[in-house]
Amino acid sequence: MSGTASIGADRPARRPATGPSPMRLTLVELRKAADTRAGFRLIVAVAVLTLAVVAARLAFGEARTLGSLAGDAQLPASVLLPVLGVLSVTSEWSQRTALSTFILVPARGRVVAAKILAACLLATGATAVGLATGVAGFAVGGILDRTTGGWDLSGAVVAQLLLVDCVTMLCGTAFGLLLLNSAPAIVTFYALPIAWTLAAGLLPGLDTAAQWLDIGRARVPLAEPGVTGQEWARFVTSCLLWVALPAALGLLRIHRTEIS
Template sequence: MTALTAPAPTTPAARAGIPWLRLVRVELRKQLDTRAGRWLLALIVVVDVALMSLLLWAAEPGTLGWSGLTEAASAGQLMLLPLIGVLAATSEWSQRTALTTFVLEPRRTRVHGAKAAAGAVLAVAVMVATVAVAALANLVGGVLRDGPGPWSLDAALVGGNALGLLLLVLQGLGFGLALLSTPAAIVAYLALPTVWTLVGSLVPALETAARWLDMSGPLARLMSGQLTGDGWAHLATSTALWVGVPLAVGLWRTARREVS
C-alpha cells in the first residue's frame, strides 16, 4: 500500500516574505495616496513657491542665486514633511488597516523599516525637486530682474538639507509609533523639543545638558551647510534622544500591541 503524505500546512512564518522593494513601494504609496498626504505635499509646494517668489521680489537683483533660493525653499518642507512620517506610523492603527498589513507581512519591524525607507525616499525626492525648482526660480529671476544670481550650488547645503529632512521624517515616524495617535503624536513632535529648548535656556543648571540634547541648533547649522567640529557630536547626541528613543519605544510598543 502506498502511503499518502498530506502536505504540511502553510503558516505565515513558513511563507516567503514580501520582497523588500515591493514593501517599500507599498509604504510609499500609503504616504502619498491619502488625502492628508496629498494636502501636505501640496502645502509644501505652495509654501516653497511663495518663499522663493518673496525672495525674488525683495532681494537685490542678481544677489540671491541658486543656493540661496534652495535654502529659502527648504522652510516649508522642514515644517510639514515630517508630519507625513507621523501619518505613516499612526494610519495603520487609526484607520484599522493594521490587521491587513500585518497578516500580509507579520514581521512588524520589517514593515516599520519599510516605512522608514519610504520616508527616506520621499525626503530625497523632495530635496531633488526643491533644487530643480530653485534653479527654475533663479532663471525666472534672471529674466525678470536683470540677470540671474550665481549658479553655484553648495553641496554641503544640499546634503545637509537632505540629511536633516531624513532625520525629521524619522523623528515624526518615531513619535507616531510611540503614541499611535495622530493628534497626540503631532503635538508631541512639535511641542516637546521646543519646550526642552526653552527650559534649557531659562534654567542655568540645564545649560550644558540643553546644549548637548537640543536638536534644533545643530540641525539648523547642518541644513545651512555650516555644521563643523563638535556640532556633529551634538547632533548625534540629540538625535539619539529625539529620534532614537521615540523609535525604540514605538518599535517595542507596536511589537506587543494586539491587532484588531
C-alpha cells in the same frame, strides 16, 4: 508502508512563504502616504509653499547665492513633512487597518522598516523639489536682478540638506511609532522641541545642554558648507534623543501591542 514512504519522500518540501519583498512593501507604504486626503494635501501643500517661499524671497529680498535660496526652499518640507511621517504610522491604527497589514505581513519589523524607507524616499523627493525650485527661482532672480551672488551650491551642502530632511521626516515617524495616535503624536512632536527651546532660553544653565540636545539648533549649521566635527557631534547626539530613542521605544511597543 514502504511504497507510501517512498511517495512521501518524492514530494518536494514545501517552502515557507516569504511574503512581499522589501521593495514591494516600501511601494505600498508610499502609496498609502499619498492615498489619504490628509497625506495628498500635505504633499501638495509642501510643493506649493516651496514655490511661495522662493517667490517671496525674490520679491522681498535678495538671494545671496543659490545655496541660500535652496536652503530657504527646504523650510516647508522641514515643517510639514514630519506630519506625513506621523500619519504614515498612526493612520493604520486609527483606521483599524493594522490588523489586515500584520496578517499579510506577520513580521512587524518588516512593515516598520518599509515605513522608514518610504519616509526617506518622500524626504528625498521633497529635497529634490526644493532644489529644483531654488535653481529655477535663482535663474529668474538673475534675469530680474534680484540676486547678488553666484551659483554656489556644493555637493556637500546638497547632501546635508537631504540628510536634514530625512532626519526631520524620521523624527515625525518615530513619534508616530511611539504614540500610535495622530493627534497626540503631532502635538508632542511640535510641543516638546518648542518647550525645550523655551526652557533653554529662560534658564541659562540649560544653554550648553541645548546645543547638544536641541535638534532644531543642531541642524542649522548643516545648511552651510564647512560643518565642524563638533557641530556634527551635536547633530548626531540630538538625533539619538529625538529620532533613535522614540523609534526604538515605538518599535518595542508595536511588537508588544495586541491588535484587535
